[in-house]
Amino acid sequence: CSKRRSSGRIHANIAAGAVVCVESEIRGDVTIGPRTVVHPKARIIAEAGPIIIGEGNLIEEQALIINSYPENIMPDTEGVEPKTMTIGINNVFEVGCVSQALKIGDNNVIESKADLGKNVILTSGCIVGACCQVNTCEVIPENTVIYGSNCMRRVQTERPQPQTLQLDFLMKILPNYHHMKKTVKGTSTPVRN
Amino acid sequence: MASLLQPDRVLYLVHGEKKIRSSLSTLYFCRYCSELRSLECVSHEVDSHYCPSCLENMPSAEAKLKKNRCANCFDCPCCMHTLSTRATNIPAPLPDDPSKTAMKKAYYLACGFCRWTSRDVGMADKSVASGGWQEPDNPHTQRINKLIEYYQQLAQREKLERDRKKLARRRPYMPLAFSQHTIHVVEKYGLGTRLQRQRPGAPITSLAGLSLKEGEDQKEINIEPAQALDEVEPLPEDYYTRPINLPEVTSLRQRLLQPDFQPAGASQLHPKHKHLLIKRSLRCRKCEHNLSKPEFNPTSIKFKIQLVAVSYIPEVRIMSIPNLRFQKECQVLLTLTNPVESITHVTLVGCEEGDPEDINSTAKVMVPTKELVLAGKDAAADYDELAEPQDFQDDPDVVAFRKSNKIGFFIKVVPQREEDGDVTVSFKIRHDFRNLAAPIRPSEEDDAPTEAIWLTHHVELSLGPLVA
Numbered sequence: 001c002s003k004r005r006s007s008g009r010i011h012a013n014i015a016a017g018a019v020v021c022v023e024s025e026i027r028g029d030v031t032i033g034p035r036t037v038v039h040p041k042a043r044i045i046a047e048a049g050p051i052i053i054g055e056g057n058l059i060e061e062q063a064l065i066i067n068s069y070p071e072n073i074m075p076d077t078e079g080v081e082p083k084t085m086t087i088g089i090n091n092v093f094e095v096g097c098v099s100q101a102l103k104i105g106d107n108n109v110i111e112s113k114a115d116l117g118k119n120v121i122l123t124s125g126c127i128v129g130a131c132c133q134v135n136t137c138e139v140i141p142e143n144t145v146i147y148g149s150n151c152m153r154r155v156q157t158e159r160p161q162p163q164t165l166q167l168d169f170l171m172k173i174l175p176n177y178h179h180m181k182k183t184v185k186g187t188s189t190p191v192r193n
Numbered sequence: 194m195a196s197l198l199q200p201d202r203v204l205y206l207v208h209g210e211k212k213i214r215s216s217l218s219t220l221y222f223c224r225y226c227s228e229l230r231s232l233e234c235v236s237h238e239v240d241s242h243y244c245p246s247c248l249e250n251m252p253s254a255e256a257k258l259k260k261n262r263c264a265n266c267f268d269c270p271c272c273m274h275t276l277s278t279r280a281t282n283i284p285a286p287l288p289d290d291p292s293k294t295a296m297k298k299a300y301y302l303a304c305g306f307c308r309w310t311s312r313d314v315g316m317a318d319k320s321v322a323s324g325g326w327q328e329p330d331n332p333h334t335q336r337i338n339k340l341i342e343y344y345q346q347l348a349q350r351e352k353l354e355r356d357r358k359k360l361a362r363r364r365p366y367m368p369l370a371f372s373q374h375t376i377h378v379v380e381k382y383g384l385g386t387r388l389q390r391q392r393p394g395a396p397i398t399s400l401a402g403l404s405l406k407e408g409e410d411q412k413e414i415n416i417e418p419a420q421a422l423d424e425v426e427p428l429p430e431d432y433y434t435r436p437i438n439l440p441e442v443t444s445l446r447q448r449l450l451q452p453d454f455q456p457a458g459a460s461q462l463h464p465k466h467k468h469l470l471i472k473r474s475l476r477c478r479k480c481e482h483n484l485s486k487p488e489f490n491p492t493s494i495k496f497k498i499q500l501v502a503v504s505y506i507p508e509v510r511i512m513s514i515p516n517l518r519f520q521k522e523c524q525v526l527l528t529l530t531n532p533v534e535s536i537t538h539v540t541l542v543g544c545e546e547g548d549p550e551d552i553n554s555t556a557k558v559m560v561p562t563k564e565l566v567l568a569g570k571d572a573a574a575d576y577d578e579l580a581e582p583q584d585f586q587d588d589p590d591v592v593a594f595r596k597s598n599k600i601g602f603f604i605k606v607v608p609q610r611e612e613d614g615d616v617t618v619s620f621k622i623r624h625d626f627r628n629l630a631a632p633i634r635p636s637e638e639d640d641a642p643t644e645a646i647w648l649t650h651h652v653e654l655s656l657g658p659l660v661a
Contacts, residue, residue, distance in 0.1 A: 147307040155440040
């Protein structure tokens with residue numbers, strides 16, 4: 001329990017306009033921006049620090065966004081600063097991907113079953129291909145596409161389009177079939193899940 | 194254990210020019226010669242050409258003209274995946290009224306795997322969905338065509354001379370099928386398509402499909418010899434100091450897939466038309482009968498003729514292996530499956546000392562001496578519940594179980610070598626084979642329709658490592 005108190009708020013702060021299904025698992029201090037869709041069975045776990053997710057993101061089923069402790073540090077060590085994970089706008093986290101990257105920019109696409117390590121920083125317009133594991137310690141330049149079993153890279157000339165059509169569709173359809181988590185109304189205090 | 198069913202566990206020996214050991218699933222059975230054949234002792238022929246993505250059939254002549262490429266489909270120059278055509282709406286001025294704009298559809302090519310688009314190389318969007326894409330011209334095309342014509346003529350002249358010499362000394366054997374099929378002219382710079390087999394020792398040329406038609410008039414073609422230049426274009430000054438833009442450099446594979454341009458920069462990689470695939474038919478070299486002939490339709494995976502070994506030869510499979518210990522007798526359970534519908538009698542014989550075929554075995558094996566009887570394969574056995582179980586007197590020491598056309602039997606293995614590596618045993622399996630392909634003589638009335646001949650195969654089993 002001492003863990004939780006040191007990380008700040010316990011409850012998720014879901015902005016109005018976001019569609020977050022009840023079956024998704026959100027643990028820790030997570031802020032979700034408006035127009036973001038979180039599918040059922042998605043998992044957003046803020047263990048070692050808060051997670052701030054921008055607007056217009058699409059987080060699909062079984063995606064795992066986790067702000068975890070670095071490997072060699074035990075959860076109970078003192079003096080470890082909680083690092084915030086920031087995710088920008090218009091990103092797509094496809095089915096089954098795992099993202100531990102601390103900083104993700106805008107308009108990125110992380111395809112199915114991709115695996116991002118803790119030390120990667122995605123800028124804007126990057127596409128991490130399906131099943132690609134990126135666990136290097138680097139900043140991926142803009143508009144990079146990582147694809148193939150050997151994680152080949154190339155630069156594309158245009159960034160991936162924001163999935164506005166898909167987001168609108170989901171925001172209409174998902175509430176018909178799932179219960180939604182309660183959102184924050186305006187600037188009032190956070191509501192319990 | 195699924196690993197016991199791996200194809201390389203049980204190998205059958207094929208007697209051909211080379212002794213090949215491979216699993217029964219990869220072998221063919223020529224029922225006219227009554228012998229096993231492997232892929233190396235049959236001749237492969239091209240049956241038909243088709244595009245793997247649009248599945249369009251193409252006659253061989255058209256394929257040769259288009260250099261074995263599909264007209265509609267493209268390959269991504271970056272990752273070699275198939276390109277798909279995507280449409281966007283762009284505002285375009287109406288033809289009658291330039292001030293107003295209407296939404297028009299524009300098409301571009303995009304790769305779903307590496308996200309390459311045709312806009313990356315500067316190809317403008319087309320207004321038609323297919324057929325609007327043009328390949329860049331090769332500046333050397335004219336010279337190459339002229340050279341090809343000249344060499345075709347030269348080769349034809351040489352062939353005529355060679356034929357004149359050969360008329361006196363005709364080859365003693367001329368394969369039967371030669372006379373039945375059309376012969377494409379084989380030349381020094383060409384390779385016939387249908388029936389030319391590679392004679393051992395003849396050089397294989399790579400300029401395929403350059404056959405001349407017979408009645409072409411012989412006009413003299415002269416070519417200018419290539420000129421060697423003394424001066425070479427100097428390298429740019431910053432060649433060594435310019436920093437490399439790594440995403441722009443093409444990989445060797447990307448470069449060599451476009452041999453006429455070989456672009457060094459990724460912004461010059463144009464898409465290529467997709468390569469066609471072929472369906473091939475196999476022919477036994479000794480008796481010239483077809484062993485495998487696929488259907489013509491590219492969407493069909495069936496065969497017109499399919500003489501595969503698994504449908505004629507009983508198959509041995511390993512069912513369970515106990516712990517194998519050095520110099521201790523172990524009992525291994527094998528299964529034998531009968532693929533034909535008639536009863537098959539199988540005898541197993543161990544390999545003798547000094548058997549020239551027995552080179553790999555590392556253990557002694559004792560096979561059951563009695564003849565094993567396999568019931569025929571009954572396709573309706575699963576559905577017919579009232580079928581009487583056939584009564585075979587099985588020795589329980591030898592036969593472990595029996596199930597429709599399959600029996601399980603024991604062999605005793607004594608590993609002889611204590612090294613690392615798999616224990617290998619080999620034995621010979623002798624079974625009767627009824628040749629249904631042989632013509633039925635009209636004089637036979639009440640005799641057995643076909644006589645059985647006895648075939649012997651050498652089988653090698655890989656039983657796995659020794660347990661200490």
